[in-house]
Amino acid sequence: MRNLSRTLVTAxxxxxxxxxxxxxxxxxxxxxxxxxxxxxxxPAEPPSATPLAVRINSFTGEPRSIEKGQAATLxxxxxxxxxxxxxxxxxxxxxxxxxxxxxSQTTTYxxxxxxxGNQDTRAVTIEVSSSVPxxxxxxxxxPISGAEILGRDAQDIYFDYDKNDIRADGRDTLTKDADxxxxxxxxxxxxxxxxxxxxxxxxxxEYNLALxxxxxxxxxxxxxxxxxxxxxxxxISFGKERPVCTDENxxxxxRNRRGHLAPAQ
Amino acid sequence: xxxGAIFVSGQDRFEGKIQKDAGKPRIxxxxxxxxxxxxxxxxxxxxxxxxxxxxxxxxxxxxxxxYPIDVPQQPPDFxxxxxxxxxxxxxxxxxxKNGPWLTxxxxxxxxxxxxxxxxxxxxxxxxxxxxxxFNVTQPDIASAQLIGxxxxxxxxxxxARKVARDFAADILQQFGQKSLAGSKIYFVSDRTGNKEIWxxxxxxxxxKQMTNYKSISKEPAVxxxxxxxxxxxxxxxxxxxxxxxAETSRKLPFYNFVTSTIETPEFTPDGKHLLFAGTVDGxxxxxxxxxxxxxxxxxxxxxxxxxSPKVNPKTGxxxxxxxxxxxxxxxxxxxxxxxxxEMVTNGQGxxxxxxxxxxxxxxxxxxxxxxxxxSYNIFVMDIADKKPNQLTSNSGKNExxxxxxxxxxxxxxxxxxxxxxxxxxxxxxxxQQQLTTQGNNTQPVWANGIx
Numbered sequence: 001m002r003n004l005s006r007t008l009v010t011a012x013x014x015x016x017x018x019x020x021x022x023x024x025x026x027x028x029x030x031x032x033x034x035x036x037x038x039x040x041x042x043p044a045e046p047p048s049a050t051p052l053a054v055r056i057n058s059f060t061g062e063p064r065s066i067e068k069g070q071a072a073t074l075x076x077x078x079x080x081x082x083x084x085x086x087x088x089x090x091x092x093x094x095x096x097x098x099x100x101x102x103x104s105q106t107t108t109y110x111x112x113x114x115x116x117g118n119q120d121t122r123a124v125t126i127e128v129s130s131s132v133p134x135x136x137x138x139x140x141x142x143p144i145s146g147a148e149i150l151g152r153d154a155q156d157i158y159f160d161y162d163k164n165d166i167r168a169d170g171r172d173t174l175t176k177d178a179d180x181x182x183x184x185x186x187x188x189x190x191x192x193x194x195x196x197x198x199x200x201x202x203x204x205x206e207y208n209l210a211l212x213x214x215x216x217x218x219x220x221x222x223x224x225x226x227x228x229x230x231x232x233x234x235x236i237s238f239g240k241e242r243p244v245c246t247d248e249n250x251x252x253x254x255r256n257r258r259g260h261l262a263p264a265q
Numbered sequence: 266x267x268x269g270a271i272f273v274s275g276q277d278r279f280e281g282k283i284q285k286d287a288g289k290p291r292i293x294x295x296x297x298x299x300x301x302x303x304x305x306x307x308x309x310x311x312x313x314x315x316x317x318x319x320x321x322x323x324x325x326x327x328x329x330x331x332y333p334i335d336v337p338q339q340p341p342d343f344x345x346x347x348x349x350x351x352x353x354x355x356x357x358x359x360x361x362k363n364g365p366w367l368t369x370x371x372x373x374x375x376x377x378x379x380x381x382x383x384x385x386x387x388x389x390x391x392x393x394x395x396x397x398x399f400n401v402t403q404p405d406i407a408s409a410q411l412i413g414x415x416x417x418x419x420x421x422x423x424x425a426r427k428v429a430r431d432f433a434a435d436i437l438q439q440f441g442q443k444s445l446a447g448s449k450i451y452f453v454s455d456r457t458g459n460k461e462i463w464x465x466x467x468x469x470x471x472x473k474q475m476t477n478y479k480s481i482s483k484e485p486a487v488x489x490x491x492x493x494x495x496x497x498x499x500x501x502x503x504x505x506x507x508x509x510x511a512e513t514s515r516k517l518p519f520y521n522f523v524t525s526t527i528e529t530p531e532f533t534p535d536g537k538h539l540l541f542a543g544t545v546d547g548x549x550x551x552x553x554x555x556x557x558x559x560x561x562x563x564x565x566x567x568x569x570x571x572x573s574p575k576v577n578p579k580t581g582x583x584x585x586x587x588x589x590x591x592x593x594x595x596x597x598x599x600x601x602x603x604x605x606x607e608m609v610t611n612g613q614g615x616x617x618x619x620x621x622x623x624x625x626x627x628x629x630x631x632x633x634x635x636x637x638x639x640s641y642n643i644f645v646m647d648i649a650d651k652k653p654n655q656l657t658s659n660s661g662k663n664e665x666x667x668x669x670x671x672x673x674x675x676x677x678x679x680x681x682x683x684x685x686x687x688x689x690x691x692x693x694x695x696x697q698q699q700l701t702t703q704g705n706n707t708q709p710v711w712a713n714g715i716x
Contacts, residue, residue, distance in 0.1 A: 161638070162593065202639030204617030204631065204664065205708070206484065206529050207587060207594050209504075210542065210549040210570035213526040217547055235525045236503050241481060246683065265501060 052080040054115045061101075061109065061124040071100045072126045074109055081115035103128050146184040146191040147263035153180040157219065159257040161200070164214035166222050170259075174219065177261060178226035185232060192264035195219045197237045200253035201246070205239055212237030219259040234264055289325040290440055293370055293377040293401075294318060295336050296329070300386035303393075306425035310385065310394075313426045316468075317433035318381075320698060322673055322691040323442045327377045333369040338384045339395065340406055340413070343367065367409055370401040378402055379411075381436060385428070392418045394428040398436050411439055426470070443671040449712045450667075450676055451475070451485040451494055452687055456704030462496050462509075467669065467689070467711070469700030475514055482507075487712040488532040489578065493517065493556075494712075495530035495539060506530045506541055508556070511712075520558030529573045532556075533601075534581045540564075540574040551586055553601070564603040570594075573618065576601065579625025583648075585609065587617060596630055598648075609651060617641065618665045622672050627692075629656075629666035629675055643677050645692060656694035667710045676700070676709040 057077040066072050075098040078084050085092045087110045090099060101109070103126050110123040154177045157170035166174065184191050197216030199208040216235035224230045245252040294315055299307045319326050337343055344364030351359055370377045383396040398412035416431050418424030434444030445467040454463045457474065460481045465472040475494070476482045482498040488511075495508045504526050508519040519539070521527055527543040537556055542549040551564040551574045565571050569590035577583040581601070588597045591608060596616045599606040610616045614633040621628060628648055631641040634655070643666045644653040657663040662680040669676065669689070676689045685705045690697040700706075 203594070203615060204573075204587070204641075206542070206572040207570065207589070207615075207617060209526060209528050210572050210589075213544055213549060214547070214570065217525065217544075234503075237526050 054081045054113050054118050054120045055079045056111060056113055056120045056122045059111045059122040059124055061126045065127040065129065068104055068128055068130055071102050074099050074101060074124065076111050078113045081113035083114040086111050101126065146188045149180065149184050150193065150261055150263055154261040156258045156260050158254055159215055161257065162211065164211065164218045166218055174222050175226060178223050178228050181223065181228050191232065193233050194262045194264050195233055195235045196260040196262055197235065198242060198256055198258045198260065199240045200256040201240050201243060209237050209239035212239045215259050289323065290379055291325045291327050291377050292318065292379040292381060293327045293332060293375055294381040298338065298384055300384065302387050302420065303385040306392060306422060307385065309422045310425040310429045313429035314433055317430055318436060320696050321437050321442050322696055323437060323440045327375055331374045333365065333375065335365045337365045337382050340397065340410065343406055367399065367401040367403065387420060390420060392420045392424045392428060394432060396432040398439060412436065445669055445671055445674065448670050450709050451487055451712060452709040453483045453485065453707045454704050462494065465700065483708060484529055485708060485710050486530045486532055487710055488536045489534045489713065490536055491712045493532065493536065495532065497528045497530065504528060518557050522561055531574050531576060533576050534578050540576060540584065542572040542574065575619045575621055577621050577625045578623055585619040585621065585628065587619065620667050622668045623670060624672055629668060631664040631666065643675065656690065665708050669711050670713050676711050678707045678709065
């Protein structure tokens with residue numbers, strides 16, 4: 001039964017309160033005399049010896065965004081002024097210059113240049129972010145184990161039915177696998193690999209164990225020929241004990257007829 | 266029908282009497298009744314007794330619907346008919362029936378040759394069976410009685426089964442049948458999540474875990490005296506053969522030579538040596554050591570995989586084994602010193618699991634017959650004429666046959682879908698009985714009646 005919340009519909013009637021305006025008499029304003037027209041001052045005479053206008057050519061802060069404790073550099077260039085200052089306690093500065101600042105919070109610096117009765121200002125803001133959390137400590141030990149490399153990079157090789165010959169595709173795979181093993185042994189010379197021989201589910205358990213034994217030995221022999229030290233390779237046959245799939249078709253049978261490389265326990 | 270042929274042609278060599286039903290003794294078995302508390306156990310008792318006799322294959326069971334209504338429970342219940350003067354002069358004397366009589370059973374419609382009857386009761390807190398076997402074709406009670414015996418068991422279903430089996434064993438012995446009661450079947454079960462060695466009674470009862478390695482343990486073998494069993498197990502360093510005491514289940518010393526694979530252990534009939542397959546020079550070869558693994562001898566010297574050595578239990582000299590030396594795996598025979606090697610099967614199809622009949626004449630094995638790998642069935646052949654006779658033909662795979670000590674039953678594994686279970690059957694392929702249900706159960710071997 002559905003658990004429905006009952007909806008209570010409440011009708012709210014808003015009473016509109018009408019405020020009737022009280023009838024009040026408008027007072028007639030007292031007439032006033034209009035103000036006298038303002039006399040506009042004559043335009044100021046331009047200075048006779050026209051001074052050059054004060055001009056801030058540039059005022060920058062780099063970087064615009066810093067972490068607390070870091071420095072930013074203010075740079076400026078001002079023309080036609082001798083009275084130049086930056087607020088935030090920096091005081092008077094030269095017409096061209098730079099200054100390192102260490103703001104502890106986001107700060108706006110204002111450059112003011114005066115001269116000849118006029119002035120120019122320009123401001124830059126340095127964004128200060130609070131310090132970010134540090135990264136986790138570096139992992140101790142080797143970054144990736146031989147077992148992980150083997151599991152990631154070594155490929156299974158596949159066999160024909162009732163055969164232990166290394167096929168052409170298997171030779172390519174094992175050549176790559178041999179390189180993987182050598183790379184592992186470079187970092188860990190004591191690393192040992194178990195070469196597993198597997199079979200499909202047809203045939204008897206006993207005979208399949210013998211066939212898996214042949215496959216494991218064939219893979220081992222091939223890897224040794226490619227330069228993998230023999231004492232780093234063990235073999236085991238699982239026969240049909242550990243299938244990767246259990247369908248009764250050639251696709252699955254082929255996946256199970258394999259040689260597999262695993263780290264020794 | 267093909268199966269029938271070997272039994273006729275080889276009749277003189279067989280201890281067991283497997284005949285077509287038409288030629289078998291016809292036996293009637295009453296529904297036994299129990300006095301007092303014993304009655305509660307009678308359903309179990311009657312089922313067990315019937316199945317034991319029926320599954321022996323030695324008897325033709327007369328259906329109960331043909332039985333007389335007046336059923337005896339003990340010999341005094343039989344009342345011989347008497348004669349009386351005829352009602353009319355000149356007629357033969359009248360036969361007056363006074364109660365149950367032998368001819369009720371030997372005549373139509375029952376037409377039995379034998380009658381098993383009796384009753385049960387509670388005696389001193391135990392179940393007591395009074396069991397009789399009569400030859401109902403005899404003229405009087407004294408000459409009819411073949412068995413009249415007391416049997417005792419616990420007052421529960423297990424006790425009811427026990428007395429039924431004991432009684433059945435005595436009956437079967439009258440017909441030249443060895444009883445399987447007390448014999449054990451060792452097998453592999455994965456019901457705990459790992460393959461372990463298990464044992465059970467010949468009828469599937471009393472299933473017991475014998476190993477606890479929590480790895481892969483399989484391919485059991487039992488010594489002829491039933492006191493040791495060997496198997497293959499996976500340990501950290503690889504496959505090993507282990508030998509255990511059957512009585513204590515404890516590990517006995519056995520030294521494994523260092524190699525990549527070692528499997529299929531087999532005791533010699535004298536229990537002094539072990540044969541097995543072990544990798545030598547890159548191939549699994551048939552090897553032999555003493556019972557502790559010392560004195561390694563290599564019996565075969567070929568570049569082919571060879572497994573499953575099986576020593577003739579009668580001669581102790583002939584060894585059957587599976588070899589790929591001709592290409593796909595076939596059954597071969599050699600002397601136990603490795604000489605006189607010959608192929609036993611015809612070179613076609615895939616062959617596995619050879620098993621000698623206790624008399625050392627017949628071989629059971631699994632064979633695909635045709636070229637399609639994997640579809641095994643159970644076959645039996647005579648080592649002399651090498652003609653295979655097919656026993657199973659169900660869908661699915663039938664593998665790992667093994668002979669019962671009576672030489673008339675086989676135990677084997679049958680796979681349907683993804684489930685493999687253990688069955689018994691008669692050597693003509695009939696009377697198939699499923700013994701296991703939990704998990705997958707494989708590789709049965711039938712031990713002699715010890716323990």
